[in-house]
Amino acid sequence: MDTRxxxxxxxxxxxxxxxxxxxxxxxxxxxxxxxxRDELTRLSEPAGxxxxxxxxxxxxxxxxxxxxxxxxxxxTNVVPLRRxxxxxxxAAAAAIAACVAVGLGLWSASLDRSLHAARSARAADAxxxxxxxxxxxxRIPVAGVHGMVAVDATGQAALMLKHLPQAPAGKRYEAWxxxxxxxxxxxxxxxxxxxxxVVRLERSVPKGSTVAATMERAGGVDAPTEAPVFTAQA
Amino acid sequence: xxxxxAHLSDEALVLLAARSEQSALAELYDRYGRxxxxxxxxxxxxxxxxxxxxxxxxxxxWRTASRFVPARGSASTWILTLVHRRSVDLVRREEHRRTxxxxxxPEQGGGGADEEAWLRLxxxxxxxALTLLPDQQREALELAYYGGFTQSELxxxxxxxxxxxxxxxxxxxxxxxxxxxxxxxxxxWTHGTSTT
Numbered sequence: 233m234d235t236r237x238x239x240x241x242x243x244x245x246x247x248x249x250x251x252x253x254x255x256x257x258x259x260x261x262x263x264x265x266x267x268x269r270d271e272l273t274r275l276s277e278p279a280g281x282x283x284x285x286x287x288x289x290x291x292x293x294x295x296x297x298x299x300x301x302x303x304x305x306x307x308t309n310v311v312p313l314r315r316x317x318x319x320x321x322x323a324a325a326a327a328i329a330a331c332v333a334v335g336l337g338l339w340s341a342s343l344d345r346s347l348h349a350a351r352s353a354r355a356a357d358a359x360x361x362x363x364x365x366x367x368x369x370x371r372i373p374v375a376g377v378h379g380m381v382a383v384d385a386t387g388q389a390a391l392m393l394k395h396l397p398q399a400p401a402g403k404r405y406e407a408w409x410x411x412x413x414x415x416x417x418x419x420x421x422x423x424x425x426x427x428x429x430v431v432r433l434e435r436s437v438p439k440g441s442t443v444a445a446t447m448e449r450a451g452g453v454d455a456p457t458e459a460p461v462f463t464a465q466a
Numbered sequence: 467x468x469x470x471x472a473h474l475s476d477e478a479l480v481l482l483a484a485r486s487e488q489s490a491l492a493e494l495y496d497r498y499g500r501x502x503x504x505x506x507x508x509x510x511x512x513x514x515x516x517x518x519x520x521x522x523x524x525x526x527x528w529r530t531a532s533r534f535v536p537a538r539g540s541a542s543t544w545i546l547t548l549v550h551r552r553s554v555d556l557v558r559r560e561e562h563r564r565t566x567x568x569x570x571x572p573e574q575g576g577g578g579a580d581e582e583a584w585l586r587l588x589x590x591x592x593x594x595a596l597t598l599l600p601d602q603q604r605e606a607l608e609l610a611y612y613g614g615f616t617q618s619e620l621x622x623x624x625x626x627x628x629x630x631x632x633x634x635x636x637x638x639x640x641x642x643x644x645x646x647x648x649x650x651x652x653x654x655w656t657h658g659t660s661t662t
Contacts, residue, residue, distance in 0.1 A: 243636040244617045248554045249610035278642035280543035282611045283505045285592035291503035296495055299521050303528045307486050365579040371587050380587050427472040
């Protein structure tokens with residue numbers, strides 16, 4: 233197979249649609265071809281998105297335990313980090329490393345505050361969850377982070393954000409509703425952290441408006457001072 | 467069940483898994499076990515095989531977490547890539563897959579209301595984008611990704627030259643990327659405030 237053919241295999245490789253021999257040849261080529269590496273990064277994103285298109289299905293509950301037991305059996309020589317203080321130190325080190333590696337400017341290593349926020353998230357406003365779960369609500373994906381805005385038939389709205397980084401000390405996220413022709417109006421503050429952040433917006437969200445959030449000082453501001461962390465076109 | 471690591475990013479969890487922290491692996495499973503299993507089941511069409519694919523993929527993650535490179539893509543994409551690759555390996559060994567219906571109805575439920583809503587939104591986004599592709603591109607992507615067929619098998623099955631199949635997959639993925647792309651923060655914000 234000549235090099236020109238190998239360049240053509242990027243899409244098939246991203247879809248896992250190469251035979252074993254072709255995969256081997258392409259991976260060897262990839263190590264030497266920057267163009268194909270860049271193209272693969274570009275095509276892996278939509279190929280990976282197809283994973284979310286599968287019909288929902290719940291794995292058997294026992295699968296989790298089997299995986300963890302098998303994982304433990306593979307690393308029997310490793311002493312697990314069980315003591316909480318030791319664990320927290322490791323988690324903080326990893327969080328800082330992750331910040332450097334991923335460039336998450338918003339990351340905070342303040343774990344005690346994070347734990348507090350995680351507890352608050354569990355006690356999330358029941359009304360917000362109702363809006364999110366209402367089949368009649370419109371659901372709009374947000375740009376900038378993983379999440380959505382749900383707007384019910386009366387215009388009441390709630391945000392659900394996945395893995396939104398904890399706001400740093402002294403800062404909070406502030407939500408805004410922006411209707412065309414008007415200044416942004418504040419719609420509530422939240423902290424992030426936790427696997428899921430649920431926020432009930434304090435203003436209704438008319439069709440055609442924009443929902444956004446900025447990082448602001450903890451006391452809140454009357455008009456946004458920073459670039460938005462995320463936006464959604466309602 | 468307490469989720470003491472619930473506040474960490476996916477990437478931080480992968481770093482912890484690379485240091486043999488088992489609770490990090492558990493947290494990653496809690497976040498991605500459902501979409502992983504749904505994907506495996508879609509490809510292998512068999513519950514026992516789907517469990518094998520998910521287990522193999524998470525153990526592969528456990529062994530190779532230290533080699534994860536964030537610049538090449540997100541941790542969630544990486545995990546689901548491992549699941550997909552393993553599912554395709556398994557299904558290609560199964561002779562009977564070709565006759566299986568692609569419309570088998572899998573079981574549902576098991577997650578919280580917000581998790582369900584989240585997964586549904588993600589699925590709708592992808593399905594909506596797929597319906598906007600030209601039929602031949604959509605067919606190539608679906609048969610390759612969900613059907614587990616190689617490009618050569620696709621060419622044979624569809625009676626098309628290999629070059630045509632390659633070009634449908636390339637164009638399909640490129641278009642899908644545009645359709646799924648975020649509108650972009652700059653643009654969205656400017657749009658939102660330009661009218662004030």
